[in-house]
Amino acid sequence: MKKVIIVSDTHGNNDNFHKVMKLHPDAEAVIHCGDVEGGDLDIRSSVDCPLYMVAGNNDYFNSLPRELEERIFGHKIFITHGHQYRVSVSAEMLRDEAASRDCDIAFFGHTHRPEVSYGGGCICVNPGSLSYPRQEGRKPSYCIWEMDDKGQEHFTIAYLNNGMMW
Secondary structure, eight states: OEEEEEEOOOTTOOHHHHHHHHHOTTOSEEEEOSOOTTOHHHHHHTOOSOEEEOOOTTOOSSOOOSEEEEEETTEEEEEEOOGGGTTTTOSHHHHHHHHHTTOSEEEOOSSSOOEEEEETTEEEEEOOOSSSOOSTTOOOEEEEEEEOTTSOEEEEEEEEETTEEO
16 A cells, blocks of 8 residues: 655644654655744655655745645645635635646645545645644644555545554
8 A cells, every 4th residue: 555644734843743754654755735834854854755845834934845746646736835725714726726737636734624625626635733733622633645556545634642643
């Protein structure tokens, strides 16, 4: 089974990021959807697989790109923090932008609330926040994107609780 880990909104506190990577040493890639707040060098040095990382609205003084388009598991994906697409209101503007770029999956952050939504020919995935979660229960969250041997994809929102997966 192939696996990609998606995280967002670490805000310079990378302890939970390191816990996630210890839980998933078999990850083939990592996607960070922004708001690293100076933690990007630590994240880069701790990952032994391809890393796709974008800047968020709190990443003022780094050279990270604002958006990326990449190919993973045969999909064209769009990676952004999402604030410029008003994701705090709805993922529709982001979905439209991703579709206009012929991307079938959009990864974003900003809201600190995990979600996976389907529609309009594009899957929108927000892993939530590893540092400042805002969803009910307020557990640090991330997403596991897996492709099984039959080519079926699975997006799983996972939670940390004292370093353990829920």
